[in-house]
Amino acid sequence: MKRDDEQNALPPVEIDKIIHEPARLLIIAYLYVVESADFLFLMNQTGLTKGNMSSHLSKLEAAGYVEVRKEFIKKIPRTLLRLTERGRTSFREYRENMQQVFDSLPD
C-alpha cells in the first residue's frame, strides 16, 4: 500500500535524465539559444572545465542531442557544436515536462 502511494507521488511525466544533469542542462540551454558555438565559447560561458565539458559533450553526442564537428582554422583545431533537431525537440519536451512537474506541486 505504501509503495503504491510512493508511486502515485511520482510525477506522471518522464524526465530526460541526460538533460536533467545541471552541467548538461546548461550546455544544452546555451546551444538552444544560439545557432552554433565552439568548445571554447561554451567553456567560457558555462564556467565548466575542459574535462567536464568533454565528458558531458560526449554523453550529449552519444544521445544524438549535439552534433560535434572538428575543423582546423589556420592549423588551430576548433570544435564546433550544434544542437541537433532531436536535441532541440528533447529540450523542448524536457521544459514542458518540468513545467508540468512544478505545476502539479502544491503551493
Added chain:
Amino acid sequence: MNKHFNLDELEKKAFKSTYEDGLWDIMLGIIFLAFAAIPILSVRGLGDFWSSLLILPFFAIGYAIFALGKGRITYPRAGVMKIGSQRKKKIARIHIFLNVFLALGILTGFTAFEKFRDMDWFFPAVFAVLILICFSLGARYLDFPRLGYYGAGLTVFVLIGEVLFREGVVTHHGYPLVFGSSGFTIMCIGVVLLLRFMKKYSIPGKEAAG
C-alpha cells in the same frame, strides 16, 4: 556554474559577450573621427564631394582593425558563436526600422529645408534628436547599453558645438571638435576594454580549444 536558467538571459549573456572586446567601440570611434576630418578637409581645397569620400578609407581602416581584432584576439581567446534565429530576426527588424527612420529623417530634412531655413536651431535640433533616437534604439534592440550613452553624449556635444559655433569659438558647426573628441574618447574606451578583455581571457593551449 551559472545558477540561472532563464533562456532569454542566457541568450543575452552570450550575445553581449561579443561586445566585451571593445572592437565595436574602436571601429565606431574611427568612423566618428572621419566626421571630424571631413569638414576640415572640405575647406582646405578638397571640396565637399572628395572630402565626403574620405569616409571610405576611415571605414576601411575601422573595419580592418575590427576584423583583424576578432580573428587574432577575440576568437582564439573567447571562442566563436553564431547567433540564434530569434536574435537574427531582432537584428533584421532593427536594421529595417533604422533604415526607414533615417530615410524619413533625410526626406523630412530636405522637404523642410526651404520652410525652416530661417529657423536657426531647426537643423541642429533635428540632427541631435536623430542621433539620440538612432543610438537609443540601437542600444535597446542590440542589447548594447554603451551605445545609448555614446548617443546621449554625442547629442549633448552636437548642441554644445552649435552654441560654440554661433559664438564664433569653433568652425564647421563644431563638428571637428564634437566628432573628434567623441571619436577619440570612444576609441580610448574601446582600447581599454580590449586590454581588459585580453587580461581576462588568455590564449588557451591547443588542447583547450577542444
